[in-house]
Amino acid sequence: MLTRSDHDPALGHRRRTLLLAAALTPVAAGFGTGLAEPASASTAGGSAQDALSWFDTTVTVTAAGGSTVRVINDRSWAIAWSAGARAVRSAPRRSRDAFSRAALASALHTGLSALTTGQQATLDAALADALARIPDGRAKRDGVAAGAREARALIADREGDGLDAASISPVIEVPAPAPGIWQPTAPSFSRPTTAGIAHARPFALESAEQFRPAGPPPLGTDAYRTELDEVRTLGRIDSTERTEEQSFIAQFWLTSAVPLLQQSLRRGLERTDDLLDRVELVALTYIAQVDSQIAGAETKYHYWHWRPITAVREDPENPEPEWTPFETTPSHPDYISGTSLYAGVGSAVLGALVPRGPGRRFQLTSPAFPDTPRSYSSWAALGPEAVSARVFTGIHFRTAGADALTLGADVADHAVHRRDDLFC
Structure with a gap:
């Protein structure tokens, strides 16, 4: 850690x-001449690998269904992944792995569903794939609930933060010409x-x-x-x-x-x-x-x-x-x-x-x-x-x-x- x-x-x-x-x-x-080091598998197994899978999914859905304004897409990343971090941190000690993986999947699915457009099928497929690799049980159910809860709460907290398209580029007065x-x-x-x-x-x-x-x-x-x-x-x-x-x-x-x-x-x-x-x-x-x-x-x-x-x-x-x-x-x-x-x-x-x-x-x-x-x-x-x-x-x-x-x-x-x- x-x-x-x-x-x-x-x-x-x-x-x-x-x-x-x-x-x-x-x-x-x-110009680079060195060879890239091959990507290594995570030593923590599937749980850490989940972050890579969701990272790739976030790249895809924000590129396809996000904004043309960079800061709006970055806001979507920040909200969804912060919700994931908060949910994963809340995992109980005895069932940390299943809870954390389910919480991350649910937080990102909930957050990105609200913050991107036209990407629901991709996000639903990513969620189904992630949850299918987690054993069923209370830890999984609780993790899903925690992730969705954190995402909804953070989206609500950021409402009206001034990072919407209408607020970003207002008409402003240009200073008088001068050196x-x-x-x-x-x-x-x-x-x-x-x-x-x-x-x-x-x-x-x-x-x-x-x-x-x-x-x-x-x-x-x-x-x-x-x-x-x-x-x-x-x-x-x-x-x-x-x-x-x-x-x-x-x-x-x-x-x-x-x-x-x-x-x-x-x-x-x-x-x-x-x-x-x-x-x-x-x-x-x-x-x-x-x-x-x-x-x-x-x-x-x-x-x-x-x-x-x-x-x-x-x-x-x-x-x-x-x-x-x-x-x-x-x-x-x-x-x-x-x-x-x-x-x-x-x-x-x-x-x-x-x-x-x-x-x-x-x-x-x-x-x-x-x-x-x-x-x-x-x-x-x-x-x-x-x-x-x-x-x-x-x-x-x-x-x-x-x-x-x-x-x-x-x-x-x-x-x-x-x-x-x-x-x-």
Whole structure:
């Protein structure tokens, strides 16, 4: 079993320092050549294997029947798996295995049935399969009741939390044009999106601004000029300096941050043996993912920092009115990067709860490049690459990614520290 003791803040600080140092250094991570370690069977038998099966089911039903807005899907994961963690924790000592397995199945079936659409047949089949592998008896019946009860209670508790489609992207006023201030960007010149996330109710944070970072480098400073020159050179659509590998990294991460980090999390589950530990690993990851997006939106709309496309085109020292990024710029401010938030959370939760690491090098596959996986040797290796990927696309300054890694890690550390409170 994983330790339930309080998280060590000093260890978290040292890890974040290393992440930040790596992220601030321009990188071109090499194509992976190591072989992935084969997935091992759980030493705890069927009970821990149940978490892997339900993880795969959750991936399927949220992808097919969830929202197109990332934070809404993450909310569904957080609610359903937190309910599972609470139900599994309530298992009586004498019948823990049967009760826990039934409780997990029932919590996830109940939660995901309410939080996704058009997936009932898939969820019903998963529930029937899970329950068929558990011996009949009182423990099984009690577990089913406990799981459904926890899911219904948590869904009710989260009602009106501000993470619905109508609340997430309200119409807001854009600041007057000024150097350093975000403005709608080409080609769509759309109004800013996802600002409402900043006002949603977190799962673990006390407030959205609890870990607000210090902000981007001030305009005119050497640090700002360095970052502007980097993204101007490496992030332009017609760059002659961006290598073939850097272009691949940019596109590998472009639309696939969610599946890449889900693959990493599944690897962490394979490296964890106990059912409750597996369930809490997933629940804490998605609690932290939701809370980091709340904190990230608060940060974005606190600073309103302009995107590279505006900064380069309107640079008072060297304007390039026709500069175009390698990929299309999203319609919200630069600081901070959502993809790097995700990577920061994933690295921090896996580092805290699966400290023995991924084992040998493990491979991740981007949906855009199914035949060209990349391999990694540690949980922390993902973060710096995610940061650089956004620079290579031309849509983020480096500090927007580096500070996002730190913010994601801070939010994740806080969630892990509150583990017992969240699942009592």
